Amino acid sequence: MTFPAPDASTRQTLRASYAAFARDIERLCRADPGARGALRAGLRRDLDHPRVRVMHRLLTPRLPEECDDRTAQAHYTVAALIAAQPRHAFALGQEDDEDSADEQGQEVLGESGETDEAATASQRTPYGTSFGAALGQAVTAKGTSMRLSAAESRVNLLTRQSPRGLHLHLPSAVNQVRATDTAVDWGQLLADLVHWPTHAGQISRRWLQDFYRITAAADQD
Numbered sequence: 001m002t003f004p005a006p007d008a009s010t011r012q013t014l015r016a017s018y019a020a021f022a023r024d025i026e027r028l029c030r031a032d033p034g035a036r037g038a039l040r041a042g043l044r045r046d047l048d049h050p051r052v053r054v055m056h057r058l059l060t061p062r063l064p065e066e067c068d069d070r071t072a073q074a075h076y077t078v079a080a081l082i083a084a085q086p087r088h089a090f091a092l093g094q095e096d097d098e099d100s101a102d103e104q105g106q107e108v109l110g111e112s113g114e115t116d117e118a119a120t121a122s123q124r125t126p127y128g129t130s131f132g133a134a135l136g137q138a139v140t141a142k143g144t145s146m147r148l149s150a151a152e153s154r155v156n157l158l159t160r161q162s163p164r165g166l167h168l169h170l171p172s173a174v175n176q177v178r179a180t181d182t183a184v185d186w187g188q189l190l191a192d193l194v195h196w197p198t199h200a201g202q203i204s205r206r207w208l209q210d211f212y213r214i215t216a217a218a219d220q221d
Helices: 008-031 033-040 050-062 069-083 092-107 116-124 131-140 148-158 163-178 186-220
Strands: none
Touching: 008 033, 008 050, 008 069, 008 186, 033 050, 033 069, 050 069, 069 163, 069 186, 131 148, 131 163, 131 186, 148 163, 148 186, 163 186
16 A cells, blocks of 8 residues: 655655754764764664664654654664764764754744745755765765765665665665765655655655766766
8 A cells, every 4th residue: 555645835844854853863962972872773773672772762752743663763763874973973063053054044934934045945846855866976075985886886775675674774875975074964864764665666766866967967077
C-alpha cells in the first residue's frame, strides 16, 4: 500500500519541523560533549539495540507526537550522523550565526509565518538540498574534493538501498562528504529518511538527478 505525497503546505510545515530538530541536535552536541557521545553511539544501530538506550532520554522529548518506529528511526539516525561529525563542526561561532539568523527571521515574519523571501523561495523549491546534491558538491569542492567515480558509486549504492540498508551505508557516505567541508542539509535528509519506505523511487530519482546536474555543470565550466 502506498500513501500520497504530502501537499506543498504540509511539506513546508514538515520541512520546518525537521530543520528545527536538526538545529536542536547541533546545539545539544555543541553544548554537551557527553550528549554528543551518547548520540554518536546510535550509528548503524536499530532502536532496540542496547547501545541506543542512552539516546532515548535525549531524543524522546524531541520526537514528533505519536510518531511510529519508522519516523523515530529516521530521527535517531540523523541525530547520530550529526553527532558523529568532527569536533570542529560544532564551532562556537556557528551558534552565534544561528542565533542571529533566528532573530532576523523573527523580525520579518509575515502572516504566513515565513519571511517574504523565504516564502517565495519555498514556492520555487519544494525540497531542500538532497544528499545527492551534497555528493555532487563534494566532487566540485575546492581544495580537498571527492573523486567523481567514488561519489557516483556512492550515490548509486545509496539509491538502491532498503530503509535498513540506507541507515547502514549513510555514515560512511556522510564522512566522505563532510571531509570536503561540504554541508549536509540535515532537515532534508531527515525528511527523505522518513519517507523512504513509501517514496524511495521518487527520492532516489531526485538524489541522482541532483548529483548529475551538479557534476555535469562542473564539467562544462
